[in-house]
Amino acid sequence: MSSLAEPVAKLVRELSKLPGIGPKSAQRLTYYLLRSPDEEAKTLAEAILALKEKISLCSICFNITDCDPCPICQDKKRDYSIICVVEKPSDIMPLERTGKYNGVYHVLHGTINPAEGRGPEELKIKELLSRLQNGAVKEVILATNPNIEGETTALYLQRLIVPLGIRVSRLARGLPFGAELEYADDMTLSQALEGRQVFQ
Amino acid sequence: MSSPRNYQTQAIILKQIKLGEFDKLLAIYTPEFGKLQALAKGACRPGSKLGGNVEPLTHSLLFLARGRKLDIITQSQTIDGFLGLKSDLWRLSYGFYILELIDLFTMENSVNRPLFDLLLETLHRLNEADNDQIILRYFEFNLLCHLGYRPQLKRCVICNSYLKPQANFFSCRQGGVLCPLCAQKETAAHPLSVDALKVLRLWESCDYTMAVRVKLKPELSWELRQVLQDYIKYHLQQEVKSMRWLEELKKLSLVDSNSSRH
Ligand SMILES: [Zn+2]
Numbered sequence: 199m200s201s202l203a204e205p206v207a208k209l210v211r212e213l214s215k216l217p218g219i220g221p222k223s224a225q226r227l228t229y230y231l232l233r234s235p236d237e238e239a240k241t242l243a244e245a246i247l248a249l250k251e252k253i254s255l256c257s258i259c260f261n262i263t264d265c266d267p268c269p270i271c272q273d274k275k276r277d278y279s280i281i282c283v284v285e286k287p288s289d290i291m292p293l294e295r296t297g298k299y300n301g302v303y304h305v306l307h308g309t310i311n312p313a314e315g316r317g318p319e320e321l322k323i324k325e326l327l328s329r330l331q332n333g334a335v336k337e338v339i340l341a342t343n344p345n346i347e348g349e350t351t352a353l354y355l356q357r358l359i360v361p362l363g364i365r366v367s368r369l370a371r372g373l374p375f376g377a378e379l380e381y382a383d384d385m386t387l388s389q390a391l392e393g394r395q396v397f398q
Numbered sequence: 399m400s401s402p403r404n405y406q407t408q409a410i411i412l413k414q415i416k417l418g419e420f421d422k423l424l425a426i427y428t429p430e431f432g433k434l435q436a437l438a439k440g441a442c443r444p445g446s447k448l449g450g451n452v453e454p455l456t457h458s459l460l461f462l463a464r465g466r467k468l469d470i471i472t473q474s475q476t477i478d479g480f481l482g483l484k485s486d487l488w489r490l491s492y493g494f495y496i497l498e499l500i501d502l503f504t505m506e507n508s509v510n511r512p513l514f515d516l517l518l519e520t521l522h523r524l525n526e527a528d529n530d531q532i533i534l535r536y537f538e539f540n541l542l543c544h545l546g547y548r549p550q551l552k553r554c555v556i557c558n559s560y561l562k563p564q565a566n567f568f569s570c571r572q573g574g575v576l577c578p579l580c581a582q583k584e585t586a587a588h589p590l591s592v593d594a595l596k597v598l599r600l601w602e603s604c605d606y607t608m609a610v611r612v613k614l615k616p617e618l619s620w621e622l623r624q625v626l627q628d629y630i631k632y633h634l635q636q637e638v639k640s641m642r643w644l645e646e647l648k649k650l651s652l653v654d655s656n657s658s659r660h
């Protein structure tokens with residue numbers, strides 16, 4: 199590493215911290231930027247800075263946003279009586295892309311993980327409960343991931359929300375598209391069976 | 399015949415750590431090799447063939463390839479996903495606790511077949527039954543026994559006299575029960591009731607089927623929990639993280655009014 203000029207070595211180090219980027223790709227990107235016009239490198243650097251400076255969390259749903267409340271929470275056409283609870287901001291985009299959901303969201307920013315000592319106080323759960331106080335919410339959809347931490351989080355939320363007299367639902371789960379029965383695990387298969395639908 | 403570079407084993411998945419975007423590093427507990435680390439490549443990709451087979455709290459059949467540093471899981475099949483356990487907040491949380499104890503108390507590549515059998519049967523029992531407290535206490539007690547910390551329950555650890563049917567004392571440091579006389583000299587000994595001693599003696603020699611038949615009154619269940627968890631903490635010398643979660647659940651009094659969970 200010492201044979202590289204320090205600014206080059208530094209950028210390689212930083213880039214290789216990014217997901218999906220190994221040391222080789224980091225080097226390629228670094229040399230690409232070195233050769234590219236100053237303006238291009240500057241635009242990239244500014245975009246990265248702006249990401250951190252201008253983006254904050256929506257004070258209602260805790261999605262990432264550049265205005266508060268976020269565009270979804272401000273949208274008068276959305277149904278505020280349904281809240282879909284997700285683990286992280288990036289879970290909202292795929293749900294929005296379906297075009298089938300018109301309610302609002304709540305981002306937990308993580309999952310409960312007893313094995314790592316991560317409890318509910320580290321998530322936006324208090325904030326979710328306070329959104330449910332005014333009686334306007336009729337349904338909460340738990341859209342945590344179908345793995346053990348997502349399951350723990352969903353079961354915990356269910357126990358907190360059901361006593362409030364609010365309907366709690368889960369996303370139907372089952373075989374992912376492109377999956378093969380032979381390789382499906384018990385949990386997936388049994389949920390796929392429970393969630394089966396009349397084929398007409 | 400499989401080549402020596404590949405092998406198969408049953409395993410209970412203890413723990414997962416996400417590596418990068420799609421891979422998982424697992425701690426697994428096996429009957430033939432004890433605890434192992436294994437890499438589940440691409441397990442977090444949607445539609446991965448490993449998927450739920452390599453989630454913690456699953457009993458699976460795994461096919462592994464020996465790697466230079468880590469063995470890699472090439473195929474997997476669920477033997478039991480313990481779905482009953484995973485659909486109940488309390489039992490799921492107890493499951494985390496059981497897995498964490500096994501993980502904290504064991505070293506890699508140290509074989510302990512009775513411990514594997516105890517773990518597997520405990521998860522089966524917890525998956526089906528409702529007497530969680532007996533299952534947990536029986537597990538804790540036998541875990542300690544299988545790890546070589548079997549407490550002395552017949553005679554006083556210090557003076558070796560037979561214990562009388564009276565309130566005696568338990569000492570973690572001495573590894574067993576003390577008579578009232580000797581307990582006066584041992585500062586860190588806790589009272590142990592006649593019934594609690596009887597139950598521990600029974601558990602020492604009986605199987606699960608027998609153990610769950612003896613119902614425990616809430617106070618007795620609570621006493622046994624104190625004694626066993628103190629003994630666990632004494633030998634572990636570190637925090638059991640999932641215990642904090644169990645406390646959290648208790649605090650919120652999410653307990654069903656008709657169950658005797660503490
Ligand atoms: Zn918002």
Ligand SMILES: [Zn+2]
Nearest residue numbers: 554557577580
């Ligand atoms: Zn004595």
